[in-house]
Amino acid sequence: MDIYFLGTGAGMPSTTRNVSSLALRLTEERGTFWLFDCGEGTQHQLLHSPLKMSKCEFIFITHLHGDHLFGLPGFLSSRSYQGGQTPLTVFGPKGIGDYMKVCFGVSRTEVSYPLLIKEIEPGVVWEDDQFIVTAMQLSHRIPTLGYRIVEKDRPGKLKFELLRDKGIPPGPVYGQLKQGKDVQLPNGELLFATSVLGEPLPGRTVAILGDTKPCDNAVRLARNADLLVHEATYMHDKADNANEYGHSTAQQAAEIAREAGAKKLALNHFSSRYKEGEQMDELLTEAQSVFPNTVLALEHHVVTIAEGAEGTA
Template sequence: MDVYFLGTGAGMPTTKRNVSSIALRLYEERGTFWMFDCGEGTQHQVLRSSLKLSKCEFIFITHLHGDHLFGLPGLLSSRGHQGGTKPLTVFGPPGLGDYMKIVFEVSHTQVPYPLVIKEVDGGVIWSDDTFSVTALPLDHRVPCLGYRIQEKDRPGRLKFELLKEKGIPPGPVYGQLKQGKDVQLPDGEFLFAASVLGESIPGRSVAILGDTRPCDHAVRLARHVNLLVHEATFMEDRVEHAHEFGHSTAKQAARIADRAGVKKLALTHFSSRYKDEEQMDQLLSEAREVFAETYLAEELEAIAVDAE
């Protein structure tokens, strides 16, 4: 599991940074990736990456500002042309359905796969036996969501030596036990999965927030996550400007990470006013004064979601 950045700029693209889009790559866990926001030009960024749109399972839109949304209709259309046939669900705030309906109707766009647009305003918005996704409203100029992706605890590792001592060779029985299922052996003995499994492995978690001022819901979504992705549109000398336009500074994002007790913080959504490496180093330094495990998101690069 890792977070791959397709666009890390704010407001409008620059020659170095595209507007907002993030891929949560779950290839080992699900064989898919999930996308968060889809600003203009996102499908061009996908073409520059190893991502395949046919592998996109879900898209989560944080809010309906153009730098987070304008790339969505084109990307959904292109997915069909690139072999995407499996269902895809797009989650987002109220108004997303109207937007997509109008764009598709006016442009006569059709997609050759089941497409569901699901408007949400908070709570657990999706769950299965491996992951859950929770959304909460943030503090921006328009309705905006943050998302928490929680991997569920996994069964512990099999005690292979114990199984060998019992004379049980590798095979389907191992798979059943690994899934936590008790099995009956050929001699009639019952083998309980709990007796041959180690302690369960805690699931990893990621919080990916949309544009926001510092707020309690940001802390709630990020509580003890392995990785928090938080906007850092400005440096601290622009803190009043950030508040006026519903954004955060890098230092404010670091304070959220510190309050939430996260393992790692990735900053993104940088103002186009920061054009050189020296300015970005200063932005990072301001955040690290508060939270040491802070990193800058870079275009077409990934940050791992480590278990520890």
């Protein structure tokens, strides 16, 4: 489970950064990814990544500013041509339905897979047997959502020695037990999964915030998260600019992570005023002085959310 950053720039693309988009790659067993925001050029970024459009399951839009949205019609259209046939749901704030209706209507675009556009309110927006996704309102110039993705606890690891002692060879039975399913053996014995599994593995939590000034909901979304993805449009000497335009500084993002008790912070959504190299190093240093376990999320950068440990970049 990790995050693949497709675009980390603020406002408009530059020669080194595209506008906002990131992919949450889920468990290997699930084999899919969820896209968060889809700025212009996102599908081009995907072509230079290991991600396949056909494997995208959900798209979560944080808000309707163009640098987070203008790539969505092209992505959805191209997904048909890239072999995407499985259903896809787009979640977003009020207005996302009208936007897609106009884009597809005027361009007469049709897709070959079931597509659902779902306008959401704060609260639980998705839940299945593996994950629960909650949205909360942030503080920006227009209505903006942040998302908290919680992986539910998973069955513990198989006790292989115990299975070998019972004379059970590796095979489909192992897979069923690992999923927590009881199995009837050929000799008629009912083998309870709980008897051959270790302690349940705690699920991981990721908070992915849209554009925002520091606010209480940012802390709530990031509470004890294994990873917080937070914008850092400016350094703190531009705090007045950040406040005026509804953004955060690197220092403020670090303060949110510290207050929330997050384990790791990944900064993104950087102003084009900050060039690769020394200026970005200064931005990182500013955040690390408050919250040491901070990394910069650059183009095609991956941050892993490891099981039972802090993620590594």
